[in-house]
Amino acid sequence: MNAVLRSISDDDAPLAVQGLTHGYGDGAVLNGIDLSLSPGSVLGLIGRNGAGKSTLIRAMVGLLKPHTGTAWVFGEPALALSDRAKARIAYVPQQPEALAWLTSQQMLDYVGRFYPAWDARFAKDMLHAWDIQPNRVLGKLSPGERQRVDLIRALASQPQLLVLDEPAAALDPVARRDLLREIALRAGEAGTTVLFSTHIVSDLERVASDIAFLHNGKLLLQCPVDDTKERFARLWLPAHMSAAAPSNTLGQRRHADGSLSLVVERQADGRWPEAAYLPGARVDALGLEDLFVEIAG
């Protein structure tokens, strides 16, 4: 065995980044991001508008050179991927622009030739289901239709790694549910690894196995979705008890009446911080949406 000419092995994380920083002008958008996806996982990336989700995704798949840090795809440096690794990935940007002069059908026929596992039948069915006229030129489609065609392209290639930037934006509720179903079943049955960004929290709660919350250039709450709901809660303390608030909380808001809301995390022994057990204190379970609002609001 030659250690230098190591081939792609299944042991390599489909997607990994380490120490990623990037920025535009003076502002840092990404400030030291470490992230790794295991095979078959579905990572939902969430964050406010302008938090840098697209920048992070583009850096992860090698379409952008970060200021510092490295990204790997199936163990290869993302900025120098082999054709073999490229054939295993499908990436759908928020605004696809390539091959605008072709019709949807022509584009899918053309692109399909490059993928060994291309599913032409699926492509045809989905064009119909998602209401795309196959003979219209891509450049004449609305941005939403354009992204739908690109999602079909990505799914029909049967990739091992699927990367979607805000896929829900272009879809009505029925089509969105179709897409979520595809993501969920492919991850669960074919072992497809999926990274998708979204601002629709309920989509993430349905299909994601893991979440990462991009906030102020850092990833917060990087953990399995179920853990998030069980590990974090909102602690409310009335004004006269606010001095008992634990430090190191993720989010803290003082209300007009002097009472305090904090996001608290279970300790290693499964208990909430001491203040939660004081008389008058209240602990509320949080859905993900509330959790994000508490932290980012």
Add this chain to the structure above:
Amino acid sequence: MFAIQPTSAEPIYRQIVEQLRRMIAGGQLSAGDLLPSVRDVAGFHAINPMTVSRAYGMAETEGLLERLRGKGMAVAATTRGNATQAQRMTLLEPQLQALARHAQELELPSDPVLRRLGRLLED
């Protein structure tokens, strides 16, 4: 068969296990009844199949379900169709505690609350 609320603070796998407990205790599911496959549940609700597997696995560990070779998951034979009244009461405990807490926060005396609850139960 399941009512899934992704936005609930209760994780989806817990929602499924909880509903199985109720349906078995309440007799809507009896011993030997086959459950829909993981794929069917995941596909229908567009949820991650691993979540459904986890729920079924937990229910199996609890003795609610058993794996039948080649057929999938079924309600365990050892589960009595109708749990005792005390067991069924236990399932209602979290909701009763929540109700009691809300009533106290609103500083409501217990009589009108109990009267209203009684009327709801008679419907």
